[in-house]
Amino acid sequence: MEIKPFLVERFLNAYEQNAEINIAETGIEPFTLSELLTIIGEENFFDELKKIKLTYGFIEGSSELRREIANLYEKMPPENILVAGGAIGANFLVFYSLVEPGDTVISVFPSYQQLYSVAESFGANVKLLRLREENSWLPDINELIEMIDDKTKLIVINNPHNPTGSLIDVKLLKEICAITEENNAYLLCDEAYRGLYIKPDDAVPSAADISERAIVTGSFSKVFSLAGLRLGWIATHNREVIEELKIHRDYTTISNSIIDDALATLALKNMQKILERNLKILQTNHKILSNWIENEPLIDWIPPKAGSIAFPQYSLELPSEEFCIRLLREKGALLVPGSCFGLEGYFRIGYGCKTETLIEGLSRLKDFLNNYR
Template sequence: MQIAGFGVEAWLNETEKTATTDISQSSIAALTMQEVVDLDGHHGQQFYQQLNQSRLDYGWIEGSPAFKKLASELYQHVPAANILQTNGATGANHLAIYSLLNPGDHVIALYPSYQQLYDIPKSLGATVDYWHIHESQQWLPDIAELESLIRPDTKMILLNNAVNPTGSLLDEALLKRVVALARKVGAYVLADEVYEPLDGTPFVSIADLYEKGIAINSLSKTYSVPGIRIGWTATQSMELAEIFRKYRDYTMICGGVFNDQLAVLILQHRAEILARNREIVNRNLKIYTDWVMQEPRASLIAPHGISVSCLKLDLPVADELFCRELLAETGVLLVPGSRFDLPGHVRLGYCTQTATLKRGLTLLSAFLRRYDD
């Protein structure tokens, strides 16, 4: 098996611990452990009492009944039995792709987006065609292109919704057209849905639209706890869930007693966390878009309440060289767009702490002035 290097992850593995002002990440500013346990209204006393009484065995293999029920409530047509806990969304994506694809299968992947969604199928010997997003169309794809790509033997269509790194969203009308094309040939549709808009933009899960839809999600992005590494697969189909169970035994035993308990607490207090994060998104997006308006070397197709953004920079040098020099001289970290096959752009994570965002934008503007002469 051969697989390409994971562009964005390799970049962050190399650089993120040396940054002093990190505005590269795609999560909304991470919660502290104290902030999470305070959600129980008793400063964590109930949480820790429960944890202290828990045996550190394997716990619930697929996720506790409480977790599965709470996760299923995020959907209209997914029973709790069809929620399978995974090691983050990356684990869920891998599980679904590994479970369903074989050498020679034909798949279509939204491109560019999260690299897992096309390079894992390639590594398994699948034939991958790209359904392109277009900057000229607000980073959205053209349904006519998908129609031209789909074949009678297409096995799976892989989406990232919202799209990392552009923050563009495939709305319900477009998803219904995708489902109609997939249904004609019996193809699965997998959607990595870890980025949910927080500005009131309507969002619909592929698992609620299609009997062969596979929704992937986690607590890492919209819920601000990437460190607990809890994700899941969600399907209408019990048959699909049973297939995933078999392959899951080979890739993961459990999420861990502590992590599951923390995930339950987070989902029980989903409303409070989303209210906190909506405030961060709205406040920081205004700061960010105001900065873009006054920065002559920057332009942006703004995300709709989504925690990732793809900033276009007018540079006389390659984006990766720019990002390396910016980091070395200022401590500011961005992800080069070339790591997503989007040269001339950078991923800027505007949903970090507000003070960090302001400092990062100020330093970035000062650094850009060197190219003005």
């Protein structure tokens, strides 16, 4: 099986450890274990954990964890939740289980590369539904309709969107779901950033709560600041899909760590405390970044509505990879080049970090830009 290099992961693997200031991180500032347990009032958690026998644990995730994840949706049965190794593992399992050579897969672009390159590697005919800045980085329904053919198996979206932070509202999401149903296809919606809204009134329901043809994936990495757990999940009201996923999952994953399972369950039970901390960071940093861009003539953007990332455009005659590598080498600050998402003249910035990290990173970016005025 031939597969293209995962550009964003290759770039970060090469440069992330050399950054003094990392403003490429995509989630909200990660917890230390001590900070997490203090915030949720469970400082004695590890005393109880010492009693756990280190077996393989729960094949599909513990019943308690699956019940807590199911509560994130409307009337979702816990047995329709499948725990996976992060959202990346969840997405891969969906492609591995459903996509066959010759199937048509329609995926938004730019996007997290996994959402189109994996299907392509499995022999699918991948059509890219291009998101455009002039359309606020949102999918065009008419273009989607034109792309559908009689072999369309899967439509793939990412909401909130990586790398732009755009948000498909409920009206547009329902239209996409309706088109999926009319063509007897499936909708895969990566919802790793769901819950991170700049304005609470912009909250959007899960695609899984709109259509039984929708399969959604989630993660503990972004919203919960627990990337180190390496846990995600799949949710769908479609029992046939869940059973198919289970069959394929047996060949990739026996189980996830029971320690990670216990911590994830604890986090979900205390979700509001975690969200209070994380939304404060997100909304504070969004204002700082917005003000900075408003006063920086070499940078422009479509302001993100959700998630903890943005995709600004810069007005310099430099390829994006060169732009980011020079910034790192000269100023010690890390961004992700737009070329990792197939677009030049842009970079991805993460603003879920500590506020002082963002401020320092933007200061170094301004110093770098001053060399080109």
